[in-house]
Amino acid sequence: xxxxxxxxxxxxxxxxxxxxxxxxxxxxxxxxxxxxxxxxxxxxxxxxxxxxxxxxxxxxxxxxxxxxxxxxxxxxxxxxxxxxxxxxxxxxxxxxxxxxxxxxxxxxxxxxxxxxxxxxxxxxxxxxxxxxxxxxxxxxxxxxxxxxxxxxxxxxxxxxxxxxxxxxxxxxxxxxxxxxxxxxxxxxxxxxxxxxxxxxxxxxxxxxxxxxxxxxxxxxxxxxxxxxxxxxxxxxxxxxxxxxxxxxxxxxxxxxxxxxxxxxxxxxxxxxxxxxxxxxxxxxxxxxxxxxxxxxxxxxxxxxxxxxxxxxxxxxxxxxxxxxxxxxxxxxxxxxxxxxxxxxxxxxxxxxxxxxxxxxxxxxxxxxxxxxxxxxxxxxxxxxxxxxxxxxxxxxxxxxxxxxxxxxxxxxxxxxxxxx
Numbered sequence: 001x002x003x004x005x006x007x008x009x010x011x012x013x014x015x016x017x018x019x020x021x022x023x024x025x026x027x028x029x030x031x032x033x034x035x036x037x038x039x040x041x042x043x044x045x046x047x048x049x050x051x052x053x054x055x056x057x058x059x060x061x062x063x064x065x066x067x068x069x070x071x072x073x074x075x076x077x078x079x080x081x082x083x084x085x086x087x088x089x090x091x092x093x094x095x096x097x098x099x100x101x102x103x104x105x106x107x108x109x110x111x112x113x114x115x116x117x118x119x120x121x122x123x124x125x126x127x128x129x130x131x132x133x134x135x136x137x138x139x140x141x142x143x144x145x146x147x148x149x150x151x152x153x154x155x156x157x158x159x160x161x162x163x164x165x166x167x168x169x170x171x172x173x174x175x176x177x178x179x180x181x182x183x184x185x186x187x188x189x190x191x192x193x194x195x196x197x198x199x200x201x202x203x204x205x206x207x208x209x210x211x212x213x214x215x216x217x218x219x220x221x222x223x224x225x226x227x228x229x230x231x232x233x234x235x236x237x238x239x240x241x242x243x244x245x246x247x248x249x250x251x252x253x254x255x256x257x258x259x260x261x262x263x264x265x266x267x268x269x270x271x272x273x274x275x276x277x278x279x280x281x282x283x284x285x286x287x288x289x290x291x292x293x294x295x296x297x298x299x300x301x302x303x304x305x306x307x308x309x310x311x312x313x314x315x316x317x318x319x320x321x322x323x324x325x326x327x328x329x330x331x332x333x334x335x336x337x338x339x340x341x342x343x344x345x346x347x348x349x350x351x352x353x354x355x356x357x358x359x360x361x362x363x364x365x366x367x368x369x370x371x372x373x374x375x376x377x378x379x380x381x382x383x384x385x386x387x388x389x390x391x392x393x394x395x396x397x398x399x400x401x402x403x404x405x406x407x408x409x410x411x412x413x414x415x416x417x418x419x420x
Contacts, residue, residue: 006034011083016044017090017124019167026170080114090124100138122150127163175244188229190290191269195298197237199255204309212382213299224409344370
């Protein structure tokens with residue numbers, strides 16, 4: 001995630017909750033991603049963690065109720081003008097109630113009131129406090145007032161009871177914030193289906209055929225799409241990286257399962273424009289008008305067992321040698337309905353000399369809009385955090401270089417958008 005948020009200005013507000021220690025980890029994630037970070041602490045927050053902790057992480061002085069000054073921008077108005085986004089994590093029930101009623105009796109609330117762009121709110125509270133009807137009403141009020149919420153999680157709370165109310169994981173808050181900062185109008189709310197991982201083809205109840213595909217490329221591509229604002233559906237056999245909970249995933253094993261969910265997901269993505277939309281549908285009609293995409297990054301088995309067994313095959317029944325009979329698998333890219341959707345295939349090649357030619361043949365034969373070509377050295381190429389991609393269309397062959405799989409994903413999206 002290095003430089004993911006380079007030169008973005010983030011104000012992080014910290015309130016008085018036992019989960020404030022997670023805010024320190026969140027601050028570290030922002031800084032590691034290259035963001036400029038300024039922090040505001042309430043008086044109660046300083047009872048749990050000293051400002052020195054956040055000053056060390058951010059390399060900036062913490063703003064609180066006792067040190068605001070007006071000879072510079074070190075004040076609530078200055079912070080509000082400077083920020084690209086404001087995050088409050090953890091946000092106590094008390095802070096949520098005051099925000100919902102425009103009460104500004106501390107420096108953090110004053111800054112939030114002065115900042116009119118999107119704000120990210122990550123609540124943390126006892127279950128009863130969080131589920132109280134008034135708290136829930138306050139949350140509903142804030143959701144229509146430019147606040148984006150990161151849902152709490154069920155855990156053992158500080159009160160020793162287990163329930164809903166624990167602060168979301170720092171990475172979840174980080175990704176919600178990054179999505180706001182990196183949202184791209186082209187990808188925003190566009191429906192995109194991504195497939196990934198190597199399919200698992202059953203031989204019997206304990207054995208299967210698969211391949212070395214780790215699923216990292218697909219997961220990073222889905223993450224990049226999420227951060228750009230897309231409505232992503234990731235169908236995969238493996239999920240090797242942390243993905244935001246808002247990103248829809250379907251966990252499958254076999255190629256049969258993948259094809260079933262793929263057909264359904266593509267059908268939903270291509271849902272036709274409504275003839276007589278309701279008021280709410282009219283408000284979101286742009287979701288339907290944007291042409292959907294399919295990124296077929298999965299490594300689907302070319303051959304599958306012809307006679308898979310529902311019990312374990314005993315070696316005594318097989319003998320000294322095993323002639324396992326296979327049959328050719330369905331070609332998903334050739335059989336999927338591609339009308340009304342941009343389809344981009346992925347091709348892994350070990351033949352460096354003829355790789356581009358083979359990718360162009362795939363492009364034409366399967367009637368694709370683009371192909372991402374990856375030249376592999378050997379099986380050790382799988383599972384790495386980096387990738388080397390050449391993006392091929394009928395008109396261009398563009399070398400995207402070697403980079404982290406997340407950075408390569410962003411480069412792929414830049415080329416893919418040219419297809420519309």
